[in-house]
Amino acid sequence: MSSMPIIHQTTTGKLLRWKEEHNGDTMVACAKDSPEDVKKLNTWVLRNRCYYRYYNNGDKRHIKEYQIYGLNKIGFVWDVSEHLWNQNMELLVKYYTEFGDYEVPKEEHGKLWRFISKVRTAYRRKQDGQVQQELNEERIAQLNKLNFEWVGKHPSAYNKTKPPSDSVRYGPMVKVLAEFKDEHGHLKVHSLANDWKRRKAKPSKVEYRALPKFVSFLRNEHDLWREGKPSSLDEEKVRHLTELGLEWKKPASEPRIMNGLNPKKRKVEEETIHPLPRNESELEIHGPQPEC
Numbered sequence: 237m238s239s240m241p242i243i244h245q246t247t248t249g250k251l252l253r254w255k256e257e258h259n260g261d262t263m264v265a266c267a268k269d270s271p272e273d274v275k276k277l278n279t280w281v282l283r284n285r286c287y288y289r290y291y292n293n294g295d296k297r298h299i300k301e302y303q304i305y306g307l308n309k310i311g312f313v314w315d316v317s318e319h320l321w322n323q324n325m326e327l328l329v330k331y332y333t334e335f336g337d338y339e340v341p342k343e344e345h346g347k348l349w350r351f352i353s354k355v356r357t358a359y360r361r362k363q364d365g366q367v368q369q370e371l372n373e374e375r376i377a378q379l380n381k382l383n384f385e386w387v388g389k390h391p392s393a394y395n396k397t398k399p400p401s402d403s404v405r406y407g408p409m410v411k412v413l414a415e416f417k418d419e420h421g422h423l424k425v426h427s428l429a430n431d432w433k434r435r436k437a438k439p440s441k442v443e444y445r446a447l448p449k450f451v452s453f454l455r456n457e458h459d460l461w462r463e464g465k466p467s468s469l470d471e472e473k474v475r476h477l478t479e480l481g482l483e484w485k486k487p488a489s490e491p492r493i494m495n496g497l498n499p500k501k502r503k504v505e506e507e508t509i510h511p512l513p514r515n516e517s518e519l520e521i522h523g524p525q526p527e528c
Contacts, residue, residue, distance in 0.1 A: 247280050252310050262311050263319075288314050293487055321375070324351040329382065338385045355379070359386050369453070372466035406468065409450045412443045414480060423481050425451050451482070458484050
C-alpha cells in the first residue's frame, strides 16, 4: 500500500490540500464550531503571518527565507487587508470595464456595492479629518486612475449611515482619554472594559466605552507610522500620546517572551510548525534549503 507523499504530511501540505479543496483559498477562515484540525491549521496560518511581520522587521529567528519561499509558491496570504483590497479592486475594474460607471446595483452585486459604499464613507471621513483605516494616499491614487466617483449619483442609496459623531474624531477622543487618565491614573482601558462587558463595573462616563477601540486604533496607526507607512499619526501626535502615558506595541524585531514554553518544548513545536524539506518533492514547495 502506497503511503501519502511526505509533503502532504506536513502542515504546509495540509494547507496545500486545503487550497485544492476550497477553490484556491489559503486564508483558512474558521468559526467556533469548525473541526479541530481546521482550527489548528487556522492558528498555524495566523502564526506564520505574525512571524513574517517579525522577519520584515529584522527578527529572522521564527521563519526562514526558504519557508517564505515555499509559502509564496502556494499563494500564502501574508496581508489579509491588502489581499481583500486587491480582490475588490479586480471586481471594480471588471464592472467598470463592462458598464462604464460605478453605480453598482446592490441586489446584483452586493459585495462590490458594500466595497464602494465603504470606500466612499472612508473618503468622506478622511476629508473631514476623521478616523478611518480603509484609505491611504496610495489607494486614493489607485482609484483616481480609474476615474472613480467619490460621490455617488444617489447618495441616499449608498450612504445611509448617520454622520460620524465626535466619538470617531481624534481630538475629542484624546480629550476623553486624558480624562480617563486623570480619573484612574492609568490608560489600561482594556482591563476595565472586560469588567464593563461582564457588568462587574460601570464606566463613570459613557464615552469611556469607546476608548478600547480607539486605543487599539492608535496602536495600529503607530505601527504604520514607525514603519514609515501612511498613518493618521504624526510625530507631534505620537509625542503627545506618549507623554500622556499610552504604551505602544513592541517593535516586531524585539525578542519575544517564550510564552511559558521551555526551550525543548518550544523547539519541538517550531519543528512541527516549520518542518524542514526532506526530499526533492518537498524542495519544490519549500525552495532551496539553507546552508548550515
